[in-house]
Amino acid sequence: xxxxxxxxxxxxxxxxxxxxxxxxxxxxxxxxxxxxxxxxxxxxxxxxxxxxxxxxxxxxxxxxxxxxxxxxxxxxxxxxxxxxxxxxxxxxxxxxxxxxxxxxxxxxxxxxxxxxxxxxxxxxxxxxxxxxxxxxxxxxxxxxxxxxxxxxxxxxxxxxxxxxxxxxxxxxxxxxxxxxxxxxxxxxxxxxxxxxxxxxxxxxxxxxxxxxxxxxxxxxxxxxxxxxxxxxxxxxxxxxxxxxxxxxxxxxxxxxxxxxxxxxxxxxxxxxxxxxxxxxxxxxxxxx
Amino acid sequence: xxxxxxxxxxxxxxxxxxxxxxxxxxxxxxxxxxxxxxxxxxxxxxxxxxxxxxxxxxxxxxxxxxxxxxxxxxxxxxxxxxxxxxxxxxxxxxxxxxxxxxxxxxxxxxxxxxxxxxxxxxxxxxxxxxxxxxxxxxxxxxxxxxxxxxxxxxxxxxxxxxxxxxxxxxxxxxxxxxxxxxxxxxxxxxxxxxxxxxxxxxxxxxxxxxxxxxxxxxxxxxxxxxxxxxxxxxxxxxxxxxxxxxxxxxxxxxxxxxxxxxxxxxxxx
Numbered sequence: 001x002x003x004x005x006x007x008x009x010x011x012x013x014x015x016x017x018x019x020x021x022x023x024x025x026x027x028x029x030x031x032x033x034x035x036x037x038x039x040x041x042x043x044x045x046x047x048x049x050x051x052x053x054x055x056x057x058x059x060x061x062x063x064x065x066x067x068x069x070x071x072x073x074x075x076x077x078x079x080x081x082x083x084x085x086x087x088x089x090x091x092x093x094x095x096x097x098x099x100x101x102x103x104x105x106x107x108x109x110x111x112x113x114x115x116x117x118x119x120x121x122x123x124x125x126x127x128x129x130x131x132x133x134x135x136x137x138x139x140x141x142x143x144x145x146x147x148x149x150x151x152x153x154x155x156x157x158x159x160x161x162x163x164x165x166x167x168x169x170x171x172x173x174x175x176x177x178x179x180x181x182x183x184x185x186x187x188x189x190x191x192x193x194x195x196x197x198x199x200x201x202x203x204x205x206x207x208x209x210x211x212x213x214x215x216x217x218x219x220x221x222x223x224x225x226x227x228x229x230x231x232x233x234x235x236x237x238x239x240x241x242x243x244x245x246x247x248x249x250x251x252x253x254x255x256x257x258x259x260x261x262x263x264x265x266x267x268x269x270x271x272x273x274x275x276x277x278x279x280x281x282x283x284x285x286x287x288x
Numbered sequence: 289x290x291x292x293x294x295x296x297x298x299x300x301x302x303x304x305x306x307x308x309x310x311x312x313x314x315x316x317x318x319x320x321x322x323x324x325x326x327x328x329x330x331x332x333x334x335x336x337x338x339x340x341x342x343x344x345x346x347x348x349x350x351x352x353x354x355x356x357x358x359x360x361x362x363x364x365x366x367x368x369x370x371x372x373x374x375x376x377x378x379x380x381x382x383x384x385x386x387x388x389x390x391x392x393x394x395x396x397x398x399x400x401x402x403x404x405x406x407x408x409x410x411x412x413x414x415x416x417x418x419x420x421x422x423x424x425x426x427x428x429x430x431x432x433x434x435x436x437x438x439x440x441x442x443x444x445x446x447x448x449x450x451x452x453x454x455x456x457x458x459x460x461x462x463x464x465x466x467x468x469x470x471x472x473x474x475x476x477x478x479x480x481x482x483x484x485x486x487x488x489x490x491x492x493x494x495x496x497x498x499x500x501x502x503x504x505x506x507x508x509x510x511x512x513x514x515x516x517x518x519x520x521x522x523x524x525x526x527x528x529x530x531x532x533x534x535x536x537x538x539x540x541x542x543x544x545x546x547x548x549x550x551x552x553x554x555x556x557x
Contacts, residue, residue: 189376191403
C-alpha cells in the first residue's frame, strides 16, 4: 500500500467527523421551521387553556375550577418570592437519593438474576410479586417500617426507580447472553467467565441498562408527590399536596408543571451521562 | 491401557489430529448425525481448506477444532494437546462482525494479550507491529463500526494471530466482502502465512479461493457429513491471482466442482 493511499484514507476518516458537525448545522437550519411550528403549538396550547377557562367550559370535562395559565404563573412568581430553595432542595435530594440507591441495587440484582438461573429462581418471584404494588399503597408500611418520615420518602422514590432499572438490566443481560458470537470471540481469545462478564456481557448490556435508568429517573419523580404525602414540611410534591388539601388550585397545577419539567430535565441528564459511557454507538434514524 | 498408549502416540505423531470424530445434534428429541467418522491429519505449517456444499458440517467441524463444541465420540488434538475448550492457542477468525463493538481497533487487537496479563507497553508495541502488517495503523483509535468489512476482517485476523497460536481456524472469513477486496485479502493472508509459518484451517465455499490458498483441500460430503476426498494442490508458490490461469489450476477446479456437484445433487434428492 502506498503512503498517499494511506493518508487519503485517514483524511476520509477525519472528514467524517467534520461532516457530522456540518450535518448538525444543516439539520438545525432545516428544522428551524419545525421549531417555529413547535413554539406556535405551545402558545396555542396555552391560549386554548386560557380560552376554555375564560368561557367556563363545562361539557364532560369541567374547566370551571381549573386555574388559568395566568393564575398558575402568578402562583409560580409567589412561590419563587417565598424562599423556594428549601422545597427544591428537599425534593431533589429525595429523588436523587431514591434514584441512586435504586440504580445501584437495580443494576446489581439485575446483573445477578440476568446471568444466573439459580439466582433468578431464588429472587425473581418475590420481586415480581412486589412490583405491581403502587407507590401510594406503600405509604402506611413506609411510615411503620422506617425510623423517620424522611427515610420513608426515600424508600418510596427508591421503589419507583428500582423496578424499571432491575427489569431492563435483567433483560439486557439475557439479550447479551444470547449473542453467541461475542461470547465465542471472548472465549477464543482466552477470557474466563469473569472476564467474559466484565468485558463482553456488561458493555453489551449498557444500552438496555441506560434505558432502565432513564425510565427509573422519570419514575422517581413520578413517585415524589406520593412520597411527600408522608408529612414533611418541604418539597414540591408536598407543596402540591398541601395546596390540594387547602383547596388552593393554582399552586397544584404549578407543582405539576414543575415536577414535569424537572423530571424531563433529569431524565435528559441521565440519558446524556449514560450515552457518554457508550462512545462506540452511532445512531442514525435517517434511513430506517 | 494399551488403547490409551495408541492414542497417545497418535497425538504425538500428528500436529493436528482428527480421529474418528462423530458429532450429533438433538432436535425434538431426535438425534441427528452431523458428522460421521471424520478422520484426517494436518502437519505443521500446512494450509488446509475445507470445501463442501452448505449443510455438510464444515463449520461444525471447525467449531470442534476450536473447542466451542465437543465431539460425541472421537478425539481432536492440536500440537500434542487434546482440544477440550476454546483458547488463545487456537486463533479463530469468524465470518464477519466479530470485532468487539465497544473496543477500539487497538483494544480489539490487544485484547488477547491483555487477558494474558501482558504489560501495557508490550501490548502497545505488539499491536502497532501487527496493525502495520495489515496497513491499519492509522485506524487504531477507530471503533469497528467506523471500519469497512475488509478492514474489520484484517483486524480480526491479526487479533487471532497476535497471541502466537498453534493454529489459525478461519470460518469463511472473506465470504462477506466484495470480490476486489477478497482477492487483496487472500494475497495478504498468503503473505502472513509465509511470514509466520502458521498452520491454517480455512473453511470456504469458494472453489477458486480454496485452490489459490491451500496445500490440501478437504472435500466434504453430505448425509451425514463426512470426508469425501482430500485433494493435494500442487501449484507452485508463491501464488497470486495469475495462478488461476495455470492448467493445473483449471484441472483441479473441474475435479472439485464435479465432486461438489455430486454432493449437492444428493441433497436435492
